[in-house]
Structures are given as C-alpha cells and as structure tokens.
Amino acid sequence: MARSDPTASRSDLEAALIEALFTQSPVGLHLLNTDLHVVRFNTATALARSVPVEDILGRPFTETYGLVEPDEVEALVRGVLASGVPAIDRIVRLRPRAAPEREHRFAVSVFRLQNDRGAALGLAAAVVDVTERERARQRLNLLAAARDSVGRTLDAGVTCQELADIVVPDFADTAVVEVVDAAMRGEEPPLAPLPAGVQLRRAAFSSRVPNAPQAHPVGHIRDIPGPTPYTEILSDPRPRVVRLNADLPWLAADPTRAQAIHAAGAHTLLITPMTLRGAVLGLISLYLIGEADPYDEDDIALALDLANHTALCIDNARRYTREHTIATTLERRLLPDRAVPQTALGTAGMPIPSEGAVGWYDTIALPGARTALIVGEIAGQGIHVTAAVGQLRTVVRSLAAFDLEPDELLARLDDTASLLAAERASLPSGDSLHHEVFAATCTYAIYDPVALTCAAASAGPPTFAIILPDGTTRIPDIPAGPQLGAVDRAPFAANSFEIPEGGMLAMASPSTRSALPSDPELLQRPPVGADQSLEEILDAIVSRLLATDAGSRAAAVLLARPRGFPSDCVATWQLSADPTATATARHHVHAQLATWNMDEETAFNTELIVSELVTNAVRHGSPPTELRLIHGRTLTCEVRDTSPAAPHLRHARTVDEGGRGLFIVAQIAQVWGTRYNADGKTIWTEQTLT
Structure with missing residues (x-):
C-alpha cells in the first residue's frame, strides 16, 4: 500500500x-x-x-x-x-x-x-x-509415561495394571488387559493365530467411572466365546475400532461382557493385540464413554505402540517367572518332603535365604534305628548351583545306603565334587560359569540311639552346637576337613560325642565363604517351655542368626532332639563259636518275638534270617559273635563278628549243596547290607512291620 x-x-x-x-x-x-x-x-x-x-x-x-x-x-x-x-x-x-x-x-x-x-x-x-498439536503432544506424553512407568517390576500382573492406570482417563474411560494364561505362568506364548479355547486371564482393569461394572474380576481365567472382535483379534492380530450399540449380533455370543458394556454406556471400543516375535501374549480393550471423541488413526497407532511396549515387559516378566519357577521348584525338591519318622530322634530343618550360596539339609534313616543328619551348601546362585546341590544330595543318599562311616562317605562325596569342579573348569572361556570356582561344603553325622553317640565329619569348617537342657550350648570337637572338590585332597577325620539326655544337636551349613563365629550364644536356645516343639525352637534360633552377620553366611540349619530309645526294644546276645550257636540264636529270637507280640509270619521269617546269618558268622567269621534285635519302625536283625571278610550274594546252581543263604535272606528281608567298623563287620537286615 x-x-x-x-x-x-x-x-x-x-x-x-x-x-x-x-x-x-x-x-x-x-x-x-x-x-x-x-x-x-x-x-x-x-x-x-x-x-x-x-x-x-x-x-x-x-x-x-x-x-x-x-x-x-x-x-x-x-x-x-x-x-x-x-x-x-x-x-x-x-x-x-x-x-x-x-x-x-x-x-x-x-x-x-x-x-x-x-x-x-x-x-x-x-x-x-491447536487441536492436532495438542493431541500429538498428549500422545507423546502418554507414550513417554508408559515407557517410564510400565514394566518397572518383573511381575506381569503389576505391569498390566500399570498400563491400565496410565491410559485411564487420558486415553480411555475404561481399560481391560487380558493375557494368555500360559504366558502369565511363565510358559512360551502361542504363535498367531491362536487356536480356539486358549485360556486368557484378566490381568488388569481400570475405569474413571466409580464402581464401574466388570464382566469378570481381575484374575479370572476363561476362554473367550466367539465369534466376537476379541476372538477375531487373537486369530488376526491387528488393531480394530468397533462402534458399540445394542444391535450388534456378536454381543449375544458373550452376554456377560455385553451386559457390562451396556451398563457402563460405552460407545466405542479400541481393541489391540499384544504381540512379540509372532506370538500373541494377550489383548488390550479400551472403551470410550459419554461424549469422548471416537478414536482415529493416530490413536490406533498410539495404542499399538503401548501394546508393543507392554508385550515386551510381559515377556521379560514371563521369562523371569519361568526361571524363578524352575529354580524354586528345583530347590524345593532338594529339601525333604517330610521328616522321616524315627523312634528315637525328632528333627526340624530350615534353609536360610543367602546371597552367596544355596544350602540344603537332609535326614536319612539308617539300619539299626540310626539316623544320618546332613547339612551342606554350594557357593553361588542360580539354577546351575541348585542343580549341583541336587547332584550332591543324590550322591549322599546313594552312599548312605552303603552304611559308610562319616569320614569315608565324605571322601567318596569329594570324588563327585571334584568331577563337578573339573566339568565347570572345562567349560568354554566365554561361559560365565567357567570363571566361578566350585566351592562346596557338607557336614555328615550319624546318631545311634542305642549307643547314645553321634559320629560326625565335616568338609569345611563345621558349625555344631549341643544345646543343653538349661539352654546353654557346648561345642563338640569336630575336625575341619577340606572343602569338597578342593585341590587339597587332604583326608577327612571323624569324631564321636555324646548328646546328654534332654539335649539337642544344632547344625548349620559349613560356610563356603568364611567360618561362622563359634560363639555359642549364636545358637543358644532361648528359655522355652518343656512342651515347645522343635519347629518353634528352630524359628527362634534362625531369627537370632539372621539378626547377626553370621546369619548372612549360613544357608541351612538342622535341629535334632533325641527322644531316648526304649531299652525293652533292644535285645542283645553273645553267641558261642560252635555249631550250637544257630539253635541258641533261634531260641532267643523266638522268645523275644513272642514278648514283642510279633505275628507268626514275621517270627518264622526272622528265625530263618537269624539262622542263615549266624551260620555264616560261625563258619566264615571270627569270634566273638553277637546277635542283636531292634524293634523300631522296622525289625532289625544284626549279627556282628570281628572278621573283615564279608559274604557275597550269589545264585547257587541246582547241584550245589550251599550258597543259598544270603539269597534267601535277600528274598525275605526288605533290605540287607554290611557295615564295617574298626572291630570287624556287621551283617544286618530290615523287615517291614505291619
């Protein structure tokens, strides 16, 4: 101008x-x-x-x-x-x-x-x-908030609820997140298209409407009836916007969900699949109520981004759940399912959560009413450590069946540990396990209620305490042996000690990281009533351990309380070395079993077993010969002599006049074996009592 x-x-x-x-x-x-x-x-x-x-x-x-x-x-x-x-x-x-x-x-x-x-x-x-600008900014803020807040934990249910709480009310009036139940339990999610009948779990729900109606509560598991948009999206995983009204024919296929939709007054549904690497993990349903604007293409893109991020977080949680389930299941199987009932010993054990090791405890019934008590641990964490614990526990149970002395059993167990250490050292250098030193410890003790003694040996620094009736403790002298699988293959040493009447034995896992303090106060039992159970005493001791630095280094604790073996349940006879010993032994056994009110079949079988064992001892053993019967949870027969030579089971030929004794014994007895000691050997059998 x-x-x-x-x-x-x-x-x-x-x-x-x-x-x-x-x-x-x-x-x-x-x-x-x-x-x-x-x-x-x-x-x-x-x-x-x-x-x-x-x-x-x-x-x-x-x-x-x-x-x-x-x-x-x-x-x-x-x-x-x-x-x-x-x-x-x-x-x-x-x-x-x-x-x-x-x-x-x-x-x-x-x-x-x-x-x-x-x-x-x-x-x-x-x-x-600025409508489009503000919508774009709102979408970016919502996506940023989801990436910051969704998936902060490795819990799939929490992750889904975090998403539902973020999208309501800024992006939806009501949000429902449903996840394939197999994925929630840690299993591999199925690939698309999902077959009919796949179970979905309602993992999260959120609504801006107070007391909003729900078709199903959170945690409900079911297969979605079809055909509906929900089933269509599971077979054809792509987002869909559905206008909701009462005339839609597919609502009749899912009346429960239809009733909730009508009660809430929802008019628009945006349903988005959660997919990852071709697998369908679930779906997200977003509902609009009242005067909310319908969803457009940009909203669909945002919903897909949110679903993809949530699917990744759920998959991370699923993998963790799977690994955690495997590890905890494996670790749980390492512990005794229940305490083995013993006539003269009560036990209670507990694993202690530890950052540096996986521990275990076990009790094994041995012949002669004895009980083996085991506490051990392996340094490290993870499934591979838990699996190694399972291997050692299996070996201990197998070796215990041979009725070995504690030091001899640990020597055999050390051979297995050395093999596991060599396998770990031979792994490729890129394997993280290759650089971890195999370090394992174990304490093995055998309690004999008849002799009232406990023999023990330890691979690693032992943690023993005898808790006296007044609550004070006494530490028995148990030599510390080398750790299992160590380069130093020094021999193990065993020692025996007595547990006074009314006392208890407390065992903690020998620490592979550093020895627990030998301060008796750590295992001292607080004053308790005479009727307090072992479990209650164990809880008090573990609480005391966890309150100290020692508790962070222990991985398992085991308590054993002798109950006193009844003297009238044990019968012992010294036998002569002449041929009449067999008849004498049968006479003693017949009279004793009548006193114990044994049935005729058990009495006949026991007399036959004693005849064969005593005959072998007289013919092939060395005097003196001793016969002992123990009436506990089983009927145990023991024949002891001073010869180190043990009989062998063999199948006699038809024309042989002998060689069938042990074969007959093996058929009649539930189990039999040989136990060696410094004075000779003991042949024993066990029979199940009805």
Whole structure:
C-alpha cells in the first residue's frame, strides 16, 4: 500500500491492517466490549464460517462456539479485563455447534484494550486451532509415561495394571488387559493365530467411572466365546475400532461382557493385540464413554505402540517367572518332603535365604534305628548351583545306603565334587560359569540311639552346637576337613560325642565363604517351655542368626532332639563259636518275638534270617559273635563278628549243596547290607512291620 500510494498516512495503514486481520488472517481475532460481548470477529477462519454472523455479533462470547468449560473461560477473561495482565496461549476446549461430536482445542491469548488514561475499553482475543498439536503432544506424553512407568517390576500382573492406570482417563474411560494364561505362568506364548479355547486371564482393569461394572474380576481365567472382535483379534492380530450399540449380533455370543458394556454406556471400543516375535501374549480393550471423541488413526497407532511396549515387559516378566519357577521348584525338591519318622530322634530343618550360596539339609534313616543328619551348601546362585546341590544330595543318599562311616562317605562325596569342579573348569572361556570356582561344603553325622553317640565329619569348617537342657550350648570337637572338590585332597577325620539326655544337636551349613563365629550364644536356645516343639525352637534360633552377620553366611540349619530309645526294644546276645550257636540264636529270637507280640509270619521269617546269618558268622567269621534285635519302625536283625571278610550274594546252581543263604535272606528281608567298623563287620537286615 505504501508503494502504490506514497501519500497514505499512518492511520490509513493501521486501518487497512485491522481490516485485513479481521477479514483475511487465519488467526481468529475477536473484539469484546467490557460486557464481554463480541463486537467484531474474524470471518475468514473455519470456526467463524461454521457459525452464522448473527449468532456471534452482540452475543456474550461464552455462548457462541460451544465452550466445554464456559465458566472457567469467563473467569479467565474477566481477570484480564480487571488486571490488565494478558493471558497468553491458554488452552480452551470447545465443541463447535456444526460438529459437536468431536472436541477441539484452541490456544487463546487475551489482551486488555485501554485509552491513554488507562481506562479499559474492551478486550482483544486471538484464537488459534491447536487441536492436532495438542493431541500429538498428549500422545507423546502418554507414550513417554508408559515407557517410564510400565514394566518397572518383573511381575506381569503389576505391569498390566500399570498400563491400565496410565491410559485411564487420558486415553480411555475404561481399560481391560487380558493375557494368555500360559504366558502369565511363565510358559512360551502361542504363535498367531491362536487356536480356539486358549485360556486368557484378566490381568488388569481400570475405569474413571466409580464402581464401574466388570464382566469378570481381575484374575479370572476363561476362554473367550466367539465369534466376537476379541476372538477375531487373537486369530488376526491387528488393531480394530468397533462402534458399540445394542444391535450388534456378536454381543449375544458373550452376554456377560455385553451386559457390562451396556451398563457402563460405552460407545466405542479400541481393541489391540499384544504381540512379540509372532506370538500373541494377550489383548488390550479400551472403551470410550459419554461424549469422548471416537478414536482415529493416530490413536490406533498410539495404542499399538503401548501394546508393543507392554508385550515386551510381559515377556521379560514371563521369562523371569519361568526361571524363578524352575529354580524354586528345583530347590524345593532338594529339601525333604517330610521328616522321616524315627523312634528315637525328632528333627526340624530350615534353609536360610543367602546371597552367596544355596544350602540344603537332609535326614536319612539308617539300619539299626540310626539316623544320618546332613547339612551342606554350594557357593553361588542360580539354577546351575541348585542343580549341583541336587547332584550332591543324590550322591549322599546313594552312599548312605552303603552304611559308610562319616569320614569315608565324605571322601567318596569329594570324588563327585571334584568331577563337578573339573566339568565347570572345562567349560568354554566365554561361559560365565567357567570363571566361578566350585566351592562346596557338607557336614555328615550319624546318631545311634542305642549307643547314645553321634559320629560326625565335616568338609569345611563345621558349625555344631549341643544345646543343653538349661539352654546353654557346648561345642563338640569336630575336625575341619577340606572343602569338597578342593585341590587339597587332604583326608577327612571323624569324631564321636555324646548328646546328654534332654539335649539337642544344632547344625548349620559349613560356610563356603568364611567360618561362622563359634560363639555359642549364636545358637543358644532361648528359655522355652518343656512342651515347645522343635519347629518353634528352630524359628527362634534362625531369627537370632539372621539378626547377626553370621546369619548372612549360613544357608541351612538342622535341629535334632533325641527322644531316648526304649531299652525293652533292644535285645542283645553273645553267641558261642560252635555249631550250637544257630539253635541258641533261634531260641532267643523266638522268645523275644513272642514278648514283642510279633505275628507268626514275621517270627518264622526272622528265625530263618537269624539262622542263615549266624551260620555264616560261625563258619566264615571270627569270634566273638553277637546277635542283636531292634524293634523300631522296622525289625532289625544284626549279627556282628570281628572278621573283615564279608559274604557275597550269589545264585547257587541246582547241584550245589550251599550258597543259598544270603539269597534267601535277600528274598525275605526288605533290605540287607554290611557295615564295617574298626572291630570287624556287621551283617544286618530290615523287615517291614505291619
């Protein structure tokens, strides 16, 4: 204008500018008087073209465009008129009368107009449509919040609930997350398409509506009836937007869900699959209620991003759940299912959570009413350590069947540990296990209720304590042997000690990291009543251990309390070395079994077993010969002599006149074996009592 008309005044230019702004500018300009009525507005904007001029001019601005929150906007504008402080880029929500089904957002800047004396003349408002910008910003904020907050734990249920809480109410009015039940339990999720009948667990639910109706509670497991959009998305995993109304035929296939949808008043459903590497982990259902805008393509893309992130988090939780389940199941199987009932010994044990080792304890019934007590550990953590513990425990049980002395059993166990250490050392250098030194310890003790003694040996520094009836402790002298699998293959040494009547034996796993302090106070039993159970005493001792640094280094604790073996349940006879010893032995056995009220079949079988064992001892052994019967949970027969030579089971030929004795014994007895000691050997048998 200045070039075309050099004589144009400044006022002319300003008038032309104002005219252009109100007729051609894309920015919505509004001129309001002090009563907040519209005096003039920009007719070039799309918003103004959708409303007749007579519905805007001269009317209060809060009644013109369908403001969602008119009272709040009026308060904002009156504040600018009163203070003169402009309001810049305030976001205002409205629903245009021409298209009320979709909400728009506008950035509004309001300025006060005043004369030279500062008196208010009115207001100028600049309005810019920022609907798409705000929606994009909201989507980015929601996605960022999901990436920060969803998947903070390795719990699939918590992860799903975190997602549901984030999308409500900013992205959905109600959110439901359902996960394939196999994936929730740690198993591999099935590949798409999912077959009919796959079980889904409702993992999370959230709604902005108080006491919103639910088709099924969280945790409910079921297969989804079909055909519905939910079953379709499991077979064809891609997002879908479904308009909900009462006339949809598929609602009849799932009446429970249909009832919840109608009760909530939902009108739009966005259903998105959670997939990862071709596998379907579940689905996310987002519902809109009331006047919420329907979902568009950008919303579908956002829902898919949220589903993909959640699927990755669920898969991480699933892998952890699987590994944790395997490890805990394996570790649980390493512990005795239940205490073996013993006539003269009560036991109670407990593994202690430890960061540096996996421990175990065990009790094994031995012939002669004796009991083996084992406590051990292996340094390290993880499934491989738990598996190694299982291997050692199996070997100990196998060796215990040979009735070996504690030091001899540990020597054989050390051979297995050395093999495990060599296998670990031979792993490829890239394997993390290759660099971990195999370190294992074990304490093995045998309690004999007849002799009232306990023999023990330890691979590693032992932690023994005899808890006396008054609650004080005494530490028995047990030599510390080398750790299992150590390069130093020094021999193991055993020692025997007595447990006084009314006392208890406390054993903690020999630490592979450092020896536990030998302070008796750590295992001292607090004052308890005479009727207090072993489990209660064990809880008190473990609590005391965990409250000290020693507890962080122990991995298992085992208590054993002798009950006193009844003297009338043991019968012992010294036999002569002549051929009459067999008849004498049968006579003693017959009389003793009659005293114990044994049935005829048991008495006959026992006399036959004793005849064969005593005959072998007289013919092939060395005097003196001793016969002992023990009436406990089984009937035990023992024949002892001083010869180190042991008989061998063999199958006699038809023409042989002998060699069938032990074969007959093996057929009659439940189990039999040979036990060696410094004075000779003992042949023993056990028979099950009805």
